Amino acid sequence: MTFALTHANVVNPDSGEIARDVTVLIVGDHVAAVSTQTPTGAQAIDTAGAYVVPGFNDMHAHTLELDDSDAAHQLMISYGITGYRQMSGSAALLARRAAGDFAESADAPTLLQLPGARLTNLNANSPQAVISEIRNQHEQGADFIKMTQVPSMIYRIAQAQANLLGIPCGGHLPPLTMAGDAAKAGIGFIEHLGPGLGLLILCATNEDQIRGELTALENRTPTIGLPFMNRLFNARLDWIVADSQLHNGSRMVPLINRAIDAFSEDKSRATAQILAQHNTWQCPTLIRAKPNEPSDDLLRHRDPDLATASAKARKPRHKATNKAISLSTQSTFDRLYNTRQRLTKILADEGVPMLAGSDIAGASSEVPGASLHQEFDELAAAGLSPLQILQMTTSAPAKFTGRDDIGSIEEGKRADLVLLREDPTQSVAALHTIVGLVRNGVYRGESDLNTIRKPIAHEQGAS
Numbered sequence: 001m002t003f004a005l006t007h008a009n010v011v012n013p014d015s016g017e018i019a020r021d022v023t024v025l026i027v028g029d030h031v032a033a034v035s036t037q038t039p040t041g042a043q044a045i046d047t048a049g050a051y052v053v054p055g056f057n058d059m060h061a062h063t064l065e066l067d068d069s070d071a072a073h074q075l076m077i078s079y080g081i082t083g084y085r086q087m088s089g090s091a092a093l094l095a096r097r098a099a100g101d102f103a104e105s106a107d108a109p110t111l112l113q114l115p116g117a118r119l120t121n122l123n124a125n126s127p128q129a130v131i132s133e134i135r136n137q138h139e140q141g142a143d144f145i146k147m148t149q150v151p152s153m154i155y156r157i158a159q160a161q162a163n164l165l166g167i168p169c170g171g172h173l174p175p176l177t178m179a180g181d182a183a184k185a186g187i188g189f190i191e192h193l194g195p196g197l198g199l200l201i202l203c204a205t206n207e208d209q210i211r212g213e214l215t216a217l218e219n220r221t222p223t224i225g226l227p228f229m230n231r232l233f234n235a236r237l238d239w240i241v242a243d244s245q246l247h248n249g250s251r252m253v254p255l256i257n258r259a260i261d262a263f264s265e266d267k268s269r270a271t272a273q274i275l276a277q278h279n280t281w282q283c284p285t286l287i288r289a290k291p292n293e294p295s296d297d298l299l300r301h302r303d304p305d306l307a308t309a310s311a312k313a314r315k316p317r318h319k320a321t322n323k324a325i326s327l328s329t330q331s332t333f334d335r336l337y338n339t340r341q342r343l344t345k346i347l348a349d350e351g352v353p354m355l356a357g358s359d360i361a362g363a364s365s366e367v368p369g370a371s372l373h374q375e376f377d378e379l380a381a382a383g384l385s386p387l388q389i390l391q392m393t394t395s396a397p398a399k400f401t402g403r404d405d406i407g408s409i410e411e412g413k414r415a416d417l418v419l420l421r422e423d424p425t426q427s428v429a430a431l432h433t434i435v436g437l438v439r440n441g442v443y444r445g446e447s448d449l450n451t452i453r454k455p456i457a458h459e460q461g462a463s
Helices: 069-078 091-098 127-140 152-165 179-185 198-203 207-218 229-242 244-261 265-277 304-308 311-321 327-349 370-381 386-393 395-401 428-432 446-461
Strands: 002-011 018-027 030-035 043-046 051-054 056-061 081-086 110-113 145-147 169-171 189-191 281-283 417-420 434-439 442-445
Touching (some): 056 370, 056 395, 110 395, 127 152, 152 179, 179 265, 207 244, 386 428
Antiparallel strands (some): 002 018, 051 417
């Protein structure tokens, strides 16, 4: 199909420059031209001055784990998300991708990257086991190695093996591993600012004391790799991470308070500079942390987007809601979240490469599509500029994945485009003003996107 988006304001996410009142010619699923001329013979779609940006990408998702991933992907499309990075995989999913099961579609975002099974204390509980697991995943075609719960000593071996094979390795930073050391060793990316205390340990003036106390908590998960243990542990893992700091109960709250009290901006900037120097990517997933904190309104059933969540997506959130939390613990989690926001701003200021991701259907089971827009707002609340946030969901994912066909609007690139009513370089709220979408050669207007969303919301909300 050939059509032209006329009277468009095309945004360059890298520079923030806007080409005003131009025409974007789309042939098939690619951009054929961006010019001031409207070609003859092409269907003209008047954007009425809409701001056109590359499609959004959610760079931390688990939607392929959902019972109804198709519905989740349609929701993502309705929110302007045209690409995602799946953060948990398996040999079966890798085989399905190789067989073409996740081909490009107008009804689903592009699967940008897919790993094998997450590295845990079960499948990576010895040097031999972790080396074998990484070799197997590399042979199966994994795009990267995802660490979830790996002891510090095993991490070093895992990173060395990944480096040897030339496959990126990253994810959850082991509690006793210094981020600077990991960056120098070649870790490709760190998710959730750690998670847990994660990077915050390095930002505390009492770092050694906190690290010593964490030693006792590092090896609390099972390490015997019996055949059935991986399945049981992975099922429990979602609950462990969904309840975040609550999983470790009263042990963590005093430790968190001490880390927050000792937070040093100077140490934070020094850590950020090392991460920037070694091009260690960060995906903060602030919204993933926020609903995990019991004091947040999202856990009090005030989130209107819960109507679009499947039953599976709602369970972890409601389980955390129903826990009895003291006022002092709620205060601690509020302080922790505010400190995470401060650290996110420092990382951005120091030039650490960053991605926008929301942990869809992962730890907190956020609502597909809506969750990334919530992440935009949390990043803005942390102090990041509208342009920085736009980059984190458009051009930065292209650079991170090494894809030269997405991330900007130019001749020859994929025509995955979002049309916005307002200027996204001036306000993060503009990212929510979607009036149209182009995906895989199909144009949808605002009413079309709402039509996609409402039946799914009705069906899943009633489940």
